[in-house]
Amino acid sequence: MNKIKVPITENLGHGHLACAGCGAAISMRLTLKALGEKTIMVFPASCWSIVPGFWPYSSYRITAVHAGFVTGAATASGVRAALDVRGDDETLVAVWAGDGGTFDIGLQALSGAAERNENLLYICNDNEGYMNTGTQRSSATPLLAWTTTTPVMQPKENPKKDIMAIMADHHIPYAATATIAYPEDLIRKLEKAKGIRGTRFIHLFSPCPPGWKMASEQSVKISRLAVRSRIFPLYEIENGRDYTIQEEQRVVPVREYLKLQGRFSHLTEKDIEITQANVDDTWERLLRRARC
Amino acid sequence: MSKQITFKSVSEMPMISVSLGDMDWNKTGTWRTQRPFYEDKTPPCSAACPAGNDIVAFIQKIAQEDFEGAWNIIKEENPFPGVCGRVCFHPCESKCNRGSFDEPVAIHALERFVADFAFRLNKKTGKAREKRKEKVAIIGSGPAGMSCAYHLARLHYDVTVFESFSLAGGMLRMGIPSYRLPKNILDRELSDIEALGVDIRTGVSLGEDLRLEDLKDYQAVFISTGAHRSRGLHIPGEKEKGVLSGLDLLKKINLSKRVKLGDKIAVIGGGNTAMDVARSVIRLGKKATILYRRSREEMPAFEDEIVEALEEGVKIRYLVNPIRVGQKDGLKRLECLRMELSEKDESGRRRPVPIPNSNLFIDADHVVIAAGEEIEASFLPEGLEKKEGIVLTQRDGSAGIKGVFAGGDLTSNQRTIAHAIGSGKKGAMAIDAFLKGKDAEGAIIQNLIGEGPSLSIWGYLHPDERTRNPQIVKFEELNMDYFEPAKRQQESKSAVKERIKGFKEVSSTLSEGVALDEAERCFSCGTCNECENCYVFCPDGSILKREELFSHQVDYDYCKGCGICFTECPRGAISLKEEAK
Numbered sequence: 015m016n017k018i019k020v021p022i023t024e025n026l027g028h029g030h031l032a033c034a035g036c037g038a039a040i041s042m043r044l045t046l047k048a049l050g051e052k053t054i055m056v057f058p059a060s061c062w063s064i065v066p067g068f069w070p071y072s073s074y075r076i077t078a079v080h081a082g083f084v085t086g087a088a089t090a091s092g093v094r095a096a097l098d099v100r101g102d103d104e105t106l107v108a109v110w111a112g113d114g115g116t117f118d119i120g121l122q123a124l125s126g127a128a129e130r131n132e133n134l135l136y137i138c139n140d141n142e143g144y145m146n147t148g149t150q151r152s153s154a155t156p157l158l159a160w161t162t163t164t165p166v167m168q169p170k171e172n173p174k175k176d177i178m179a180i181m182a183d184h185h186i187p188y189a190a191t192a193t194i195a196y197p198e199d200l201i202r203k204l205e206k207a208k209g210i211r212g213t214r215f216i217h218l219f220s221p222c223p224p225g226w227k228m229a230s231e232q233s234v235k236i237s238r239l240a241v242r243s244r245i246f247p248l249y250e251i252e253n254g255r256d257y258t259i260q261e262e263q264r265v266v267p268v269r270e271y272l273k274l275q276g277r278f279s280h281l282t283e284k285d286i287e288i289t290q291a292n293v294d295d296t297w298e299r300l301l302r303r304a305r306c
Numbered sequence: 307m308s309k310q311i312t313f314k315s316v317s318e319m320p321m322i323s324v325s326l327g328d329m330d331w332n333k334t335g336t337w338r339t340q341r342p343f344y345e346d347k348t349p350p351c352s353a354a355c356p357a358g359n360d361i362v363a364f365i366q367k368i369a370q371e372d373f374e375g376a377w378n379i380i381k382e383e384n385p386f387p388g389v390c391g392r393v394c395f396h397p398c399e400s401k402c403n404r405g406s407f408d409e410p411v412a413i414h415a416l417e418r419f420v421a422d423f424a425f426r427l428n429k430k431t432g433k434a435r436e437k438r439k440e441k442v443a444i445i446g447s448g449p450a451g452m453s454c455a456y457h458l459a460r461l462h463y464d465v466t467v468f469e470s471f472s473l474a475g476g477m478l479r480m481g482i483p484s485y486r487l488p489k490n491i492l493d494r495e496l497s498d499i500e501a502l503g504v505d506i507r508t509g510v511s512l513g514e515d516l517r518l519e520d521l522k523d524y525q526a527v528f529i530s531t532g533a534h535r536s537r538g539l540h541i542p543g544e545k546e547k548g549v550l551s552g553l554d555l556l557k558k559i560n561l562s563k564r565v566k567l568g569d570k571i572a573v574i575g576g577g578n579t580a581m582d583v584a585r586s587v588i589r590l591g592k593k594a595t596i597l598y599r600r601s602r603e604e605m606p607a608f609e610d611e612i613v614e615a616l617e618e619g620v621k622i623r624y625l626v627n628p629i630r631v632g633q634k635d636g637l638k639r640l641e642c643l644r645m646e647l648s649e650k651d652e653s654g655r656r657r658p659v660p661i662p663n664s665n666l667f668i669d670a671d672h673v674v675i676a677a678g679e680e681i682e683a684s685f686l687p688e689g690l691e692k693k694e695g696i697v698l699t700q701r702d703g704s705a706g707i708k709g710v711f712a713g714g715d716l717t718s719n720q721r722t723i724a725h726a727i728g729s730g731k732k733g734a735m736a737i738d739a740f741l742k743g744k745d746a747e748g749a750i751i752q753n754l755i756g757e758g759p760s761l762s763i764w765g766y767l768h769p770d771e772r773t774r775n776p777q778i779v780k781f782e783e784l785n786m787d788y789f790e791p792a793k794r795q796q797e798s799k800s801a802v803k804e805r806i807k808g809f810k811e812v813s814s815t816l817s818e819g820v821a822l823d824e825a826e827r828c829f830s831c832g833t834c835n836e837c838e839n840c841y842v843f844c845p846d847g848s849i850l851k852r853e854e855l856f857s858h859q860v861d862y863d864y865c866k867g868c869g870i871c872f873t874e875c876p877r878g879a880i881s882l883k884e885e886a887k
Contacts, residue, residue, distance in 0.1 A: 015788045015826075015876060018842045022851070028864045029329030032845060034337060035868030039845035067332065070311050072325035195787075197842050223868075231869030234843050238787055 020197055021047040027073035032065045035230025037221035037237060038139050039065070040194040042110070045137065045218070048204035051076055053106045054093055058086035058120055060112030061146040062139065086111040086120045087127035090134045106208060108135040113154035114144045117175050128184035131212045135204075138177065138215070141222035149225045156245070157292055158285050159277045160227075166280040173292055178217055178251065179303070185254035186213040191246065193219040195238035199248060199260060206250075219246045227276025239271040244297045249304070257304035268293050334846065338867035338885050342840075344858045345881040346774045347832030351398035351413060353756030353778050356724035357384045357453075358731060360764065361398055361413055362833045368416055368825035369835075377424040380417060382764045384727055385456040385499050386449060386478075388425065388491040391418025392813075393482055394724045395608050403831050406781040409794040411828050412816075418797070419821040425494055430501055437503070438462045440741050443524040445512050448476020449723050450530035450714025452499055453730025454737075457763055459502035461738050466524070467504060470511035476532055477715070478723065480557040481579070483586050484809045513685025518710070526737045529686070529697070529705065530714035530730065533721060537678040539574065543631030544675060548638045552579045552676025559586045567592055568671020572640055574598075574628055575676035576605040581612065583674050584620040588806050594620050597668070599627040599645050604655040614812065617802050623668075627660060631673055640668045681716050695719075702746035703736025711736055728760060735766055779832035779878045788839070788876040795824040834858065834879040840871035 025046035032039035038061060046053070054077045057063055063080055066073045081089040086109040094107040111120050116138040124136060143161050144150040151161040153175040164170040181189045188210050192200040200218070207214040221237050223230045240246040241262050248260040268290045272278040281289070311327050313319050320326065351361040360379055367376035380387045391414050402410035442458050444451045447469040455465045473479055474496050478487065500506060510516050512531060521527055536551035538544055552575060558565045571587045573580050576598035584594035596615075598605060601624045605612060616622065630641040644664035647656035680695055691698040691706040697717045699705050705712035713729030715721045732750060739746035751758075753765040756778045765773060797813040799805075805812050816824065836856045841849040848865040850857045860871075872882045 015790075015837065017837050018839065020842050024847050026847065027328045027330060028847060028861075029332035029334055030846070031329075031332075031334075034845075034866035035870055036845050040843055040870075043845065043847060044842075067325075067329040069323050070320070070326040071329050071332075072327075073329040074325075075328075078325075194843070229869075231873040233845075233868070234870055234874050235787070 018197055020044060020201060023047055023050065025049075025051060025075040027075055029067065030065050030073040031067060032061070033222075033224055033230070035223045035233045036065075037194055037219075037223075037233040038062070038141060040233065041139055041200075041218050041220045044194065044197050044200055045110075045204060046074075046076060048201040049076075049106060049108065049135075049208060052104055053077070053108055054079060054097075055108045055110050056081050056086055056090040056093060058089075058109070058111045058115040059083040059146075060110075060115050060139065061141070062110055062112070064146060083115055083119045085123055086115055087123040087132070087134070087136060090136070091127050091130070091132045094133055106135060107133070108137060110137050110139060112144075112146070113138060113140040113142060114152045116140075117153040117177055125180075125184065128181065128186050128213045128215070131186065133211050133213070135207050135214045135216070137218055139218050139220050141220050141225060142174070143222075143225055145222050145225040156289075158281060158289060160280060161225075161277070169280065173296075176296070176299075178215075178249075181215045181217075182251045182254045182303075184213070186215060187211070187253055188250070189215040189217070189254075190250040191217045191219065191248050193237045193241060193246060193248070194221075195234050195241065196248060196260075203250065225277070227279070228274055232274055236271065236274055239266065239274070242266045243268045243271040244293050245271055247297065247300060249300065257300075259300070259304055333863050334866050335861075335863045338862075338865060340867045340869060340882050341862070341885045342860055342865065342867065342869065342871050342880050342882050344834060344860075344879060346834065346879055348756040348774050348776055348778045349831040349833060350401040350403060350756075350778050351411075351831075353760060354397045354401040355728075355755075355760055356397070356720070356722065357386075357390065357394075357727040358755055358760040358762050359383050359390075359398075359417070360762070362828065362830050364420065365411065365413070365416055365825050365828040366830055366833065366835050368420065368821060369828065371822065373420055373423045374427070374429065376420045377429055380420060383731070383762065385453055386495050386723070386727060387417050388421035388495050389449070389478060389487060390724060390727070391415070391421050392491065392811075393487050395722055397724070403779065403781045403784060403829055404827060407786060407789065408791045412794055412796060412824050415795065415797050415816050416821060416824055419816045419818075421491075421495075422815045423818075425491075430498060436462060437464050440464070440525040441466065441523055442526045442528065442737055443468065443521045444528045444530065445516070446476060446530040446532055446714065446716075447474035447496075447506060447508075448530060448532050448714055448726060449478055450532075450716075450726035450730040450733070451476065451528065452496065453727040454528045454530065454713065454733040455504045455730075456499045456502065457731050457734030458737060459499070459504050461734065463738075463741075465504045467506045468510040468512070468516055469506060469508045472508050474506050474508060476530075477726075480560055481553060481582070483556070483560060483582050483589075485585070485589065485805065485812050486582070488811050511685070518687040518707075525709065525741055527710045528730075528733045528737065529690075529710065529712040529716065530726070530733075531682070531686070531716055533679040533681045533715040535680050535682045536675060537680050539628060539675055539677055541629055541631065546631060546633075548671070549631055549673045549675065552583045552674050553679055555674055556582055556586065559590070565590065568637075569593060570637075570670045571595070571672050571674060572597060572638070572668055572670035573674045573676055575678070576600065576607060577676065577678060578607045578611055579679070580676040581607045581615050581620075583676050585611075585615050585618055586809075588618050588620060589809055595668070595670070596620060596622045597626050597628060597640070597642065598622060598624055599658045600655060601625060601647060604647075614799075618806050619802075625658065626666070626668075627658065628673075629665075634669060637669045637671060638673045640670065640673060642666050642668060679715075679721070700747075701750070702740070703732055703750065704740070704746075709740070711740075731763055732761055735761065735763060774832065775881075777832075783878040784829055784831065785874060785876045788837075789829065792823070792827050794827070795820045830877045830879075832878050834875075835877070837876060839874045839876060840880060843870050843874050845870065
């Protein structure tokens with residue numbers, strides 16, 4: 015096997031409050047390794063308003079700005095403008111929002127910034143629900159999943175919103191998906207994004223042990239299975255048009271991914287078939303978009 | 307700043323809610339319910355190696371391109387890597403976990419690569435400088451005796467080896483044809499042992515020239531005279547002219563190659579001696595037919611040997627059993643019965659039973675009986691305990707007389723080179739413990755690899771160093787997400803046409819590039835090779851790394867015990883245990 019190489023710098027300090035096995039804590043640690051200290055990161059409400067610690071402490075070793083739920087991309091646009099006024103070209107302005115703050119609540123601010131092609135890196139840390147407030151559904155919650163607002167008697171009826179297609183159709187210079195089981199891919203994409211001007215969007219998939227009702231030691235495994243089962247394919251879109259798919263050679267049925275998570279434990283054989291069909295369909299749609 | 311901050315009044319607070327300190331004071335280690343820790347476990351290959359080679363360790367050295375380091379590791383346990391890499395039956399490979407994924411690692415080929423690399427550099431094992439005053443006599447210079455001599459010399463003993471034959475090496479020299487084990491390879495490894503100060507006296511036979519009473523100057527004796535007497539078939543005519551013993555014929559061929567033989571040779575037996583005889587005979591330009599009373603499946607010879615013998619034109623007739631050796635027209639005429647297989651016997655193989663009235667005749671110039679060997683007990687000193695055809699050794703390695711130890715084929719029915727090397731090492735450990743007045747049995751038990759019976763002398767010499775958990779790593783404990791299928795690399799073999807022209811070695815040593823590829827295939831079961839997955843995936847940054855250096859340390863102040871390092875370790879080198887309450 016090849017040794018996985020990641021930068022040695024640690025910009026997420028010790029003592030943070032993420033749950034044991036938090037996939038997003040791995041996402042954050044790797045992201046901050048890739049982005050470096052010269053980063054100002056804007057945090058609309060999410061787990062990451064809480065995880066770094068409470069005032070007057072913070073485990074971030076970069077400059078962090080906490081913002082209202084709706085305002086991630088808008089606040090970042092402002093920070094960027096202020097830096098531009100000061101002639102600071104070097105500092106990267108990034109947003110770290112949850113799926114709630116991206117797919118739902120922050121979508122209009124994000125769409126506005128993307129349409130203006132604001133010079134910022136927007137990272138959506140997707141754990142498929144409002145995990146910080148008690149696991150309510152978001153529009154990133156997958157089909158048939160359990161949440162406290164989609165109980166097993168009536169699991170989520172709608173498939174996950176295709177945020178990547180939405181962002182691609184803003185024709186932003188760069189959009190990519192990434193997840194923790196592929197750290198070198200994740201870091202490569204962040205470094206690539208860092209070198210591009212304009213709005214860049216990273217869809218970062220982070221398993222959540224309590225919200226997904228899974229064992230804490232399985233976070234990386236489930237992240238890998240998400241890619242292998244094509245629940246979460248890895249790809250990049252440049253200028254809304256040019257697709258590059260990082261295809262996993264070892265494809266597994268979606269059942270392998272579902273069976274490790276309590277939020278899917280109520281699924282019947284029929285439900286698993288429906289989920290597989292949905293995954294196959296989404297994969298086909300991606301291939302079709304990539305082809306034309 | 308890792309202290310908690312307190313404000314004595316509102317005026318001390320900042321104007322806006324800006325952070326003033328980090329969270330290092332928050333010791334999240336207190337959340338932990340399970341504790342990960344680095345713990346090397348026993349790889350199945352090492353536990354299966356009768357010679358006790360530290361296989362994972364030497365292969366990992368190859369992978370790091372440190373071939374000399376690999377050689378040093380093998381030589382800690384085994385003075386014969388060049389021999390074993392060629393002719394050991396490599397039980398390590400049948401236990402290799404990679405076999406459950408694609409194909410086992412070609413461990414023997416890597417061992418051979420390392421040995422030949424060291425030969426090219428003219429590497430020598432360092433000579434033990436100061437000698438102890440105790441002297442040890444070793445009788446028999448085969449793999450058991452020489453392994454014992456090697457380890458005792460490294461333990462600073464004054465060692466003398468007595469050999470009845472004019473050259474050292476025992477069965478390695480006399481029983482193995484040079485197309486499998488070239489003599490120069492054997493000579494190099496023997497001279498390496500001599501270079502440690504071991505005195506080899508050839509032409510001295512136990513019983514005739516030498517008796518136990520003559521060895522009063524020696525504080526311990528190790529007897530490893532082997533098993534050289536051919537087992538007969540107990541059928542009429544087997545003592546007649548024209549009927550040879552397999553081992554005797556092999557000895558003649560191996561020592562001179564000038565042997566007068568007729569054209570057609572019938573070889574009786576299904577073991578490695580039968581194969582070696584038949585393949586040697588083919589190389590002398592004769593025709594060889596092997597007669598075996600069971601089927602191919604039950605053949606005790608190693609699969610590679612059978613395949614190569616067939617390639618070279620050896621004929622094998624299965625399910626025939628000779629009952630009489632007769633004569634006809636100046637030829638030997640073997641009368642045989644056809645056999646069929648019935649239910650399994652105590653050896654786990656199906657028992658052959660004769661088919662009545664199925665007599666058939668096979669004519670040959672010579673008949674060679676290669677139906678196994680037994681020990682020659684007549685010259686052994688009185689007082690040695692014997693049982694079921696072998697000399698019995700105690701759990702402390704001794705053989706019934708105070709100060710006398712025994713090993714090799716003489717003491718075991720598992721007659722392989724690796725077993726002999728292992729028993730020589732056990733003898734050396736036992737003799738050292740005996741001479742130092744220590745508990746030999748305890749030392750042996752303490753240094754078993756896994757559950758045993760393989761032994762580690764490295765462990766014996768370094769009692770305080772980090773030791774492996776004896777638990778053998780199972781395939782299910784490895785994480786296959788980090789490995790891609792990769793083809794097993796093999797030594798190349800020369801063309802059959804070339805092979806049968808003479809006694810040149812059949813297979814060749816791996817090239818450096820191929821050896822590196824093959825070493826990369828090793829899972830390194832239970833042994834951390836610093837892949838750093840634990841460091842990369844820790845959500846809490848609790849795997850300590852100093853600058854670029856990996857430390858094998860968990861920062862328990864902050865580790866929350868999620869267990870990701872345990873799951874993502876590809877090789878089962880991290881364990882989890884419940885946190886003490």
